[in-house]
Amino acid sequence: MGRDIINKINKPRAIRRLVIWYKRNSAVTSIVDTAASSAVTASNVAGNVVSGAGSVVSTASNVAGNVAGNVVSSAESVVNTASSVVSNASSIAKNTLQPLVFDPLKRLQNNDNILDKAEDSQTNRIWIAVDGMGGDYAPGPILEGCLEAISRFPINIKFVGKIEKVKNAAEKIGLVELLEKEIENNRLELVDSGDPIEMNEEATAVRKKKKASINVAMDLVRNNKAQAVYSAGNSGAMMASAIFRIGRLKGIDRPAIGALFPTRDQTRPVLVLDVGANTDCKPSYLHQFALLGNIYAKDVLQVKKPRIGLLNIGEEECKGNDLSLKTFELLSNEKNFDFGGNCEGRDVLSGGFDVVVCDGFTGNILLKFLESVGGVLLDILRSELPRGRRGKVGSAFLKSNLIRIKKRLDHAEHGGALLLGVNGICVIGHGSSKSLSVVSALRLAHSAVNHNVMENLNQLQKLQVLNS
16 A cells, blocks of 8 residues: 555656646647547548648657637637537548647657656666755755655765755655655655755855755765765855865866757757856857866767857958957867867757857846746747637647647756866756756756766876966
């Protein structure tokens, strides 16, 4: 009985969201139910849809678009025959919604089975230190994300924070039983700390608050009790703590924050750095950022020969300010990576570059702008959809497509940014991070450890340019 309860708690949130979606959309549910009982009509409509589309292997998004168009046109031409419209819509809905909804469910269930079969061997799991008090909503959502990540990835968590506050938060969100289970299984450990570094405090506060949660978490990495650290708290404080506690890589003057941006190719994001650690930069800093980004792209993004770009206002080498001109010269003469030249703002998301370097002031503006795009784009599309009966039917078919668009642009799906240039793997989360962002960030941390990023970054010390 107890195991059944635990299994219910451990269900992936994606499945729970789909269930909630069905309950809230009774109209769609009734359409699907009707479709299930009209198999003959469904087969006939399916044949028409497939032949009209021109190919059985058309993408789900194209099918959804064509079907939605057919439903709308049918609704316009037979306004007075509502029963006929409903009948057609029901049969079409089954063919359209099944590949978009039930297949993802099956895929998620298959993933669960894979995890169950893998049945975590503790020898293959890595320890990650988490600043449980860092972030606008800590510690509750941070803990929730950690518990979910433990069930998804081969990781263990050292959760750093005020233990009483952590336990109270767990009780409020109903995670006490799961928390105790993971502690008993030695997959999660609570580590006591002092007050956190608040968002409005100076980064130098890490020197005064020695028992701050970020300092305690960083010490775990320094003492080899954890292989990576994650925090959604004060990013300046995290950078300062990393420099003071675990130190910079030899030859690196300033660490940089590298964030992954989506591109046209869903499987190939672009790494942009720096996105906020250094607002004022020298050409040598940007040169170092390019070296760091090149190794990350090779190891984690698995790009054999990353193409490096310099963010600028034009493609020509004569364009830009003094920083851009001098940096262009340095990067052009570098033989340790493939420099692709200047990258204009419109090229960042084009997929033409694997790494884009810039000063932290420009990079942070670019990052914050991108964070707003997903929500704005979805709002615009919603406002343009037809209203009334036609709008409801069309929205039902397009909703999953719109959600996928937002998901590709949502910063929560990427979770965090790597602090490159320090002697350890540090992942910085957004201050407003909730459980989904935490899961994504911990996946990033695990990937960096798993691909031996630190070993290759340490090889940079041998480069003559970093020893001059």
